[in-house]
Amino acid sequence: MNAILPPPASVADLTEAERTRILAKTARFAPPPARTADGRTDLVGLTREELVAELDRIGEKPFRAKQLWHWIYHQGATDFARMSTIAKPMQAKLAEHFIVGRPEAAVVQTSTDETRKWLFRFRDGQEAETVYIPDRHEDRGAVCISSQVGCTLACRFCHTGTQALVRNLGAAEIVGQFMAARDSYNEWPSPKGETPRLLSTIVLMGMGEPLYNYENVAKAMTIVMDNEGIALSRRRITLSTSGVVPMMDRCGEELGVNLAVSLHAVRDDLRDEIVPLNRKYPIAELMAACRRYPAASNARRITFEYVMLKDLNDSEADARELVRLIAGLPAKVNLIPFNPWPGSPYETSTPAAIDRFSRIVMDAGFSSPVRTPRGRDILAACGQLKTESRRERPPAR
Secondary structure (H helix, E strand, O other), X not given: OOOOOOOOHHHHHHHHHHHHHHHHHHHOOOOOOOEOOOOOEXXXXXXXXXXXXXXXXXXXXXXXXXXXXXXXXXXXXXXXXXXXXXXXXXXXXXXXXXEOOOOEEEXXXXXXXXXXXXXXXXXXXXXXXXXXXXXXXXXXXXXXXXXXXXXXXXXXXXXXHHOOOOEEOOHHHHHHHHHHHHHHHXXXXXXXXXXXXXXXXXXXXXXXXXXXXXXXXXHHHHHHHOOOOOOOOHHHEEEEEOOOHHHHHXXXXXXXXXXXXXXXXXXXXXXXXXXXXXXXXXXXXXXXXXXXXXXXXXXXXXXXXXXXXXXXXXXXXXXXXXXXXHOOOXXXXXXXXXXXXOOOOOOXXXXXXXXXXXXXXXXXXXOOOEOOOOOHHHOOOOOXXXXXXXXXXXXXX
C-alpha cells in the first residue's frame, strides 16, 4: 500500500472545526442516564475507569472492578447472586446500588432463512432494531447493531431514513444489543482463542449513522474489544458510514475498525439526491478520507456498499466510474439489490444489469459480490429497519 501522507494543515483545521460542530449537534440527541427509576446505575456500558469510580462511591476497592468486568462481559451474568467469586454480603450490596441491564426484547422474529430480528425497547420506551445474519455454510454470523433511534440522514432508498432521528443510543444500549443477542443464542461465556463463535462479527449497519454518535459508539466498541471480556478483535468489527468525513478520520485514528462506506452513486448530482449528506461532504472529499483511513490495507479492505436501483445508478458507465473512483485503494464492492419497503419509490435493478455491473468491477481487479437478500420476509434486510419511536417535542414556553 502506498504511504499515506498527512493532510495539509488547512484540511486538518477544517476537520477539527467540523468535529466540534458535529459533537455539539450530537449533544442535542444525548441518551438518558443509564439508571433505573429507583436510582440504581447500570454497570453495562461503563469503562473500566468508570466502573472503579462507581465502586469507590460505595466504598469498595478497585479490584472489585476486575471481578465484575469478568462476570459481566465474559460470563454474561446479569444477576449478582450468580457471581460465585463474590461473597453474598457483597452481592447484596452491589444489587442495592447497581444493575447489569439488557434492553427488553419487545418483539423477536425469525425469518425463513434463519435471520433473526429483535425490536429492543429501552428504559425510556424508545426502540431500535437489531439483526443477526447467520452464515449459510459455517457456524458463525454477523450481528447488525443500531447506533441511533431513527436516523438524521434521510437517504431516499432507506426505510430507516423515513424515520426522523429520535435520539442517540448510549454505550450501554449499543453493547447491550450484542449481549442480548448472545443471551438469545446462549453463547456465554465468551468463546476464547479458536473456539467457534456463532455471533462472530459486529456490523454497525443498523438504524442510524454511527459517526453522528461517535463517542457512544467508540465507548461501546472499546468495551467489546477488551480482551478480558467479549474480546472481539477490531478485525471482526465493521463500521458503516454514509460519509461523515471529519469523524472518519477520528474513527480510523482511535478505533481502527473495518470501514464500510455507503456510496450508492458515483456522481454528485445523483448522490446529492439519494444520500443528502453528500451535499455536505461530496464524493471527492469522501474518497480522500477513504485514502487517509489508517486501518485500510490489502488484508483489511474498505468495503463500498452500493445499492442497485433500476435505471438510476446501475449503468455500465456508472460501473466504470466506480472503478475510476476506487482505483489504487484496497477496496471491495458489495452490490446490494434494492430491498423494497412499503411506499418506496424505487425498483431493484434487473439481474442482467447487476451482473453486467459486477463483471466490470471484477474485471478491473476488485471483488464485487452481489449480496443475497436476507430476512426480507421480516423486513430485516439492508435498508428495511424502522420503528414507531418518535421524538418528544419540548413543551411550549
